[in-house]
Amino acid sequence: MSDTPLPGVFQLTPMNPEFNDDPHRLLDRLRTECPVHRDTQAGTFILTRHADVRSMLGDTTMWRSPERAEEAAYIQRALVEQRIEGIRMSEEEARSGILLMDEPDHMRIRGPFAKALYKRVAKCKPLVQLVVDQYLAPLKSQPTFDAMDAFALRVPIDVIARILGVDEGRLTEFREWSEGAILGLNPFRSPEETEFLVRATNAMSQYMGELMDRRRAEPRDDLVSDMMTLQAEGAPLGDGEISNNLQGLLIGGNLTTTDLIGNALWLFLTHPEELAKLKADPSLINSAVEEVLRYESPVDITGRIAPRDMEIGGCPVRQSQSLFASIHTASTSRARTRRMSPSAAGCISASARRSHGWRRRSRSRASSLPSRARASPIPTPNRNGGRCRSSGASRTWWSPPGKRPRATSSTSGGLRRAAARHAHYCGL
Ligand code: HEM
Numbered sequence: 001m002s003d004t005p006l007p008g009v010f011q012l013t014p015m016n017p018e019f020n021d022d023p024h025r026l027l028d029r030l031r032t033e034c035p036v037h038r039d040t041q042a043g044t045f046i047l048t049r050h051a052d053v054r055s056m057l058g059d060t061t062m063w064r065s066p067e068r069a070e071e072a073a074y075i076q077r078a079l080v081e082q083r084i085e086g087i088r089m090s091e092e093e094a095r096s097g098i099l100l101m102d103e104p105d106h107m108r109i110r111g112p113f114a115k116a117l118y119k120r121v122a123k124c125k126p127l128v129q130l131v132v133d134q135y136l137a138p139l140k141s142q143p144t145f146d147a148m149d150a151f152a153l154r155v156p157i158d159v160i161a162r163i164l165g166v167d168e169g170r171l172t173e174f175r176e177w178s179e180g181a182i183l184g185l186n187p188f189r190s191p192e193e194t195e196f197l198v199r200a201t202n203a204m205s206q207y208m209g210e211l212m213d214r215r216r217a218e219p220r221d222d223l224v225s226d227m228m229t230l231q232a233e234g235a236p237l238g239d240g241e242i243s244n245n246l247q248g249l250l251i252g253g254n255l256t257t258t259d260l261i262g263n264a265l266w267l268f269l270t271h272p273e274e275l276a277k278l279k280a281d282p283s284l285i286n287s288a289v290e291e292v293l294r295y296e297s298p299v300d301i302t303g304r305i306a307p308r309d310m311e312i313g314g315c316p317v318r319q320s321q322s323l324f325a326s327i328h329t330a331s332t333s334r335a336r337t338r339r340m341s342p343s344a345a346g347c348i349s350a351s352a353r354r355s356h357g358w359r360r361r362s363r364s365r366a367s368s369l370p371s372r373a374r375a376s377p378i379p380t381p382n383r384n385g386g387r388c389r390s391s392g393a394s395r396t397w398w399s400p401p402g403k404r405p406r407a408t409s410s411t412s413g414g415l416r417r418a419a420a421r422h423a424h425y426c427g428l
Helices: 017-021 023-033 050-058 074-081 105-123 125-141 147-152 155-164 168-185 191-217 223-232 239-252 255-270 272-280 282-295 327-332 348-353 355-366 411-417
Strands: 036-039 044-047 301-305 310-312 315-317 322-326
Touching (some): 044 050, 050 322, 050 327, 105 125, 155 168, 155 223, 168 191, 168 239, 191 223, 239 255
Antiparallel strands (some): 310 315
16 A cells, blocks of 8 residues: 555546656555545545445435535535625526436426426437537548547537537537636636636526527427426426526536547557457447446536435444545446447446436335435544454544645636546536
8 A cells, every 4th residue: 555645536636747747646545445435635425436436426415515525624614605706606507517406306396397308309310410510521531630520519419409409609618617616616717717617607507598488489399398398387486596507517517428439539540450359349329338438438427415324335423424426437447447439338337327217216216115324323433544444454534634736727628628537527
């Protein structure tokens, strides 16, 4: 075991060049030396073992709202306490994104959205084919092209824009607003990034509010109209709640998918033998996509708050303590582990991607299964070097306090540089 302190959350972001270069080096170390690691600087546990991550994400009693986190949970508290000057948005709209919301409001909002979105998605397969063909056609005659710029950045925003019914002439702006708005989940952003965040958030909110009014007056065949109709028919949703979550779909519907396409291109180019298998048998495509999600997840980390005192992987966790789960390492740490193969599938990231249905499935099973995250008596933590009881040997779960590192590079800039291998802070 190395004497170097274990990495904390701050070191596990694209802002850390070492992590950006090879995330697995740091994550493997965490998983082997302390799979339930207490990062005292960020005030959170970091889970890196597949079983613990799966169990955390499958436990529908976990809290998501940062407001329920203890004072020491630096990142969640920063999200709650940040007062961003210049954002013009009602309190209702600002606080109603379902990603960081607890029950019963989460399901009240998610239910009608899921109903409308799934219906639209079911209808849109030919539309996706059309959009993909439209971007591929001109590339066929070009000897070389930038695949991120010409394809991966364009297709997802075009698809989600058509599903929502937003103006197809403004795709570049939507993409830019998405990059700006996602910075709201990054408490380490620079003043310039905060300015970008404010500009993007205000523009997107104003646009969505106006579009909702237009569709309310004159419905069309699109998701914004569907939501206006559901509201008129009695779905218990405020305008701010609808607007925030439509913006969430616009953002979530393009950033992650762009990353997924980029990751897939990069992985197949760096694993030519796997590309050859896929070309020889295109029916492998579905499991290939799952495998890309497993191997290089577009979303590295997601978070929860402990709803009660509990034990995770043998480590005591108190109510309101923060939990971050590394989807990245959990997905690549199973028996098949670190080999990219289009025929191997089944990953945490794929489950998270389907989290729309996953929560529901988990919930329906909850009554017949004992809670996986059992409540148990909590031993008093030893701040000078407590031990994970489950992990046998000497796994320290309190890291020594130190200075909080400062962000030096822009998240989206870092992501861009990594081009095909970037990540966003879903759930942070
Ligand atoms: C490769 C593509 C995608 C990946 C890897 C991905 C990943 C994730 C992850 C990790 C979460 C958090 C799950 C959790 O903490 O339980 C999440 C939530 C969410 N995603 Fe995605 N996502 C993808 C595509 C999309 C798309 C296309 C949309 C919309 C059209 C979308 C909308 C959402 C929404 C609304 C939530 C919040 C769900 C809730 O809290 O109930 N995502 N996604």
